[in-house]
Amino acid sequence: MNYYELTFTYTSPIETSIINDVLASELGEIGFESFTENENGLQGYISDQLYNVRGLQDKLAGFPLDNVEIHYTESLVESKDWNEEWEKNYFKPIRIGKDCIIRASFHEHEPGYTYNIIIDPKMAFGTGNHETTFLMISEMLKLDLNGKELLDMGCGTAVLAILARMKGAGRVVAIDIDEWAYNNALENIRLNNTNDIQVALGGAEQIPAFGEFDIVFANINRNILLDDIRHYNESMKPGAFLYMSGFYLQDIPAIEEECKRNGLALLSHTEKNNWVAVKVQKQ
Ligand SMILES: C[S@@+](CC[C@H](N)C(=O)[O-])C[C@H]1O[C@@H](n2cnc3c(N)ncnc32)[C@H](O)[C@@H]1O
Structure with a gap:
């Protein structure tokens, strides 16, 4: 070609x-x-x-x-x-905090990190290069995930799902609408020996088949999040947390309004180069 x-x-x-x-x-x-x-x-x-x-x-x-x-x-x-x-040219190892490194299998292993994630990206989004992935990983690193049930919506490379599993989450589900991302997620899950992550191809219509979650991560984009927050909400246990990214600082009011409409409270946000990640809780 x-x-x-x-x-x-x-x-x-x-x-x-x-x-x-x-x-x-x-x-x-x-x-x-x-x-x-x-x-x-x-x-x-x-x-x-x-x-x-x-x-x-x-x-x-x-x-x-x-x-x-x-x-x-x-x-x-x-x-x-x-x-x-x-x-080879674009994807360099990314270090997030002192605990986490994301690298490709063709990069040298670097010792000294608690979470050493291998991603062969094949263009599926999610190497940590992008601000939104960086923000979501930084948020996840703060959490105690032991035994938690977690959904990674719009998983891309599945980097968030893999980290969640490494951090002891009890059940992890990763969903992406893009076939290339879906296949890449499966490949990266194998590379990281996190084989019990469940992966599905599709959008929000896939979620109900996987029950309820303590934590949902969704790094997609403003319009899809606005459409799908109500579906994420239906899958969240009382008091569950929802982390969302893939939009800009100026989009927070629209996202917050849709959250409120669904009984979700926006608790905080983090920012990098005008991109944001928000933390939301079911009331
Ligand atoms: C910004 S990337 C995030 C990838 C990864 N989770 C990360 O944090 O780096 C967004 C992903 O969402 C997927 N996506 C787009 N629309 C979607 C939808 N309606 N439902 C599920 N996934 C979707 C895309 O295929 C893409 O892989």
């Missing part, structure tokens, strides 16, 4: 790495499979069958960060294993 390589540069006061993260996530939604980052911007790769100039222009026109002008050039390149390129 041939690929288009698109090189994106920016005119913006915002740090390039922040724009790169947001742009990679936007482009992932229209079929871009892999990315390499550099100090001037981002290179993205998409199969010639999926490349649609109009779709790209619509995405750039609706880019969620203000004050960013995006320029790009394109070229058709011969077939290559772009996932491998991306993994």
Whole structure:
């Protein structure tokens, strides 16, 4: 298969790495499979069958960060294993706090961490590179999960589910709507010997089959969370906690309102580069 390589540069006061993260996530939604980052911007790769100039222009026109002008050039390149390129160039080991490291199987083992998570991302979101994953992991590291029943909704690589299992959660369920993420979650669960995590392919309609939870983690995006908070709520035991991320500081009021409508109280939030994670409790 041939690929288009698109090189994106920016005119913006915002740090390039922040724009790169947001742009990679936007482009992932229209079929871009892999990315390499550099100090001037981002290179993205998409199969010639999926490349649609109009779709790209619509995405750039609706880019969620203000004050960013995006320029790009394109070229058709011969077939290559772009996932491998991306993994090698873009995914560096991430250390979160003093206890947790997330690395790929091709990185050297680093001793001294309580939680040593191996992720082979294959483009499923969730390496810890992104602010929202970082925030969610940081929240999870604070919790005593011993014996708790936990749902990881929008699991991506299953990094949150794997950490939950490593932290002693009694029953862990991971659900993702994307087939690639689902398969990658299964692969990462095997790599980390956390085989008793249950994984399902689908959206919120899958949740009732798995009963009730003490804790739900959902790192997805503003609109899906607004639609699905009521379904998460139905799966939560009295007093259960819901952690959500995948949206910006300015989205908190809308999320909080939907929580209140469902009898959930927003207790606190953490923030990184304008991305947030909120902690919510069932009343
Ligand atoms: C931002 S990623 C989060 C991945 C990982 N949990 C993390 O924290 O890094 C969001 C994931 O949600 C999945 N997703 C999108 N819409 C969904 C839905 N309606 N139900 C379940 N998963 C969904 C996407 O496929 C993607 O893997």
